[in-house]
Amino acid sequence: MYSGCLRDCNMDTRNFGFIVVLICILITQAKAEDPYHFFEWKVTYGTISPLxxxxxxxxxxxxxxxxxxNCTSNNNIVVNVFNxxxxxxxxxxxxxxxxxNSWVDGTPGTMCPIQPGTNFTYKFQVKDQIGSYYYFPTTALHKAAGGVGIIQVHSRPLIPVPFDNPADEFAVFVGDWFNKGHKALKNLLDGGNSxxxxxxxxxxxxxxxVGTQAEPSWTFEAGKTYRFRFCNPGMRxxxxxxxxxxxxxxxEVEGSxxxxNEYMSMDLHVGQCMSVLVTADQPPKDYYLVVSSRFTKQVHTTVATIRYAGTNIPASPELPPPPPEKTAGIAWSINQFRSFRWNLTASAARPNPQGSYHYGQINITRTIKLVNSRNYIDGKLRFALNGVSHIDPKTPLKLxxxxxxxxxxxxYDIIPDMPPADIEKNVKIAPNVLNATYRNFVEIIFENHENTIQSYHLDGYSFFAVAIEPxxxxxxxxxxxxLEDALSRHNVAVFPGCWAAVMLTLDNAGMWSxxxxxxxxFYLGQQLYVSVLSPERSLRDEYSLPETTQLCGIVTNLPKPPGYV
Incomplete structure (x- = not known):
């Protein structure tokens, strides 16, 4: 019967066999895993002189x-870290x-630390993400000493990007620096001081x-456009x-x-990342990238040199002015935040438009208002959220x-969702864990009663930053x-005497910082964890404990429970 069909279709068996093989190859490729990137990192001390x-x-x-x-959306990342x-x-x-996969989130509430002289292999996937991110250490006060690097997640080749490919792209870390060293800073905090x-x-x-002789950090060719990915991994x-x-x-801001819009200057708060395009459209010579501190009594400024290829004309000593400070500066920065609008027609990591998720039409199932405070407990400085200053137990919370x-x-739930007006007065030290319902749509309000700027991040999620107001x-x-085109991002700043609102669906099971x-x-307690448990204990919702997971605390010698199915 099949040979008769082939004759009727004027197709010989050799062509039919080729087509069958081709279909098998395509099916195999469709089922294949996404590409892997392997890294081996050795973490050591060194000495440099940033200032x-x-x-x-x-x-x-x-x-x-x-x-x-440097990777592409949906790539698998494997990093073997030797401490x-x-x-x-x-x-x-x-x-x-x-x-x-909060098992490899790398926070004290999810993982046992990598002990000196040992190694651990992180494995994770940049699932359905594009954009600019970074890694950094969460133990002790190591963040003050470095250990940071950028994560660049590109769109897949067939997914259109709403701008032309730049001639090159550059990773730029900008932030504050302390000459005291991370161990001295940790001793200050452990002693109850700032x-x-x-x-x-x-x-x-x-x-x-300005005027210092230095090699250029970047080189431009006239007429070309370049992408700068900026991140602020600073301390404060x-x-x-x-x-x-x-x-x-x-x-692009944090994956969106x-x-x-064009800007003459950009505010970048702690923990934030963004991408800007800069076109080499000026007379060929040297120019400065200028970075200055914001909302500080003493304004610190530094520069780096950009050189047009084939020139040696020094940069002008006249720098572009910074934005205003104090109250006017806060309004300026809030207005900049409000100017950020999601591109509802652009594709993201998937073929469907990134704006197809109509978050403004979902009913809120839980509202959590978090009020930060600065307190002294037994004469030592602590920071808190809703009256609780978090402390990590000996065993990671997730384990x-x-x-x-x-x-x-x-x-669980030792803080109220809606704190009373005097919540900052009676603060206690304890592990702070919210028990959240899987797939609920929640609203989180960050309310800042202090006179310093705040910056908040939620691991495991992007949220819609829908408002900042005094x-x-x-x-x-x-x-x-x-409720139409707020940015999907993972960080939000909260200015002195202001509040910020974010909205998200808790669809990522795990324990999240x-x-x-x-x-x-963070080190002195202004943090908490959100436990999002899937009631079905299914691999569809959350991975099982990886075989390579290190155990510590009260679970050190216990047999591992059966995994999810």
């Missing part, structure tokens, strides 16, 4: 900043959502002043960056494409929960939310 003073830093493969993870320091160490992947103010600002581990300081005589076109021993280590939040304020990105505040 001219030799300081102990943390190097990865002898680099500061560390190696770039050659003299103390435990962990890395987290700021902004990478770790779908179903780390104080930074000594300056750095650009990729270097600082320079917001910064502003601007290019001398060149405008910037903002094209924007409606493209004690998975082994069914959570009640021995912590209690004053106190109330339900009536929802009428001011942007919600934290201040101001690391002094």
């Amino acid at each position: 001219g003073v030799p300081t102990q830093v943390i190097l990865i493969n002898d680099k500061f900043p560390g190696p770039v993870i 050659n320091l003299d103390e435990p160490f962990l890395l987290t992947w700021n902004g990478v959502q770790q779908r179903k 780390i104080g103010h930074p000594e300056g600002i750095h650009i990729n581990g270097k600082s320079a002043q 300081t917001s910064v502003n960056f601007r290019f001398q005589d060149h405008d910037m076109k903002l094209v 494409h924007l409606m493209q 004690s929960e998975y082994f069914g021993l959570a009640e021995k280590e912590f209690k 004053g106190r939040w109330s339900p009536e304020k929802r009428k001011n939310y942007n 919600l934290r201040s990105e101001m690391w002094e505040r």
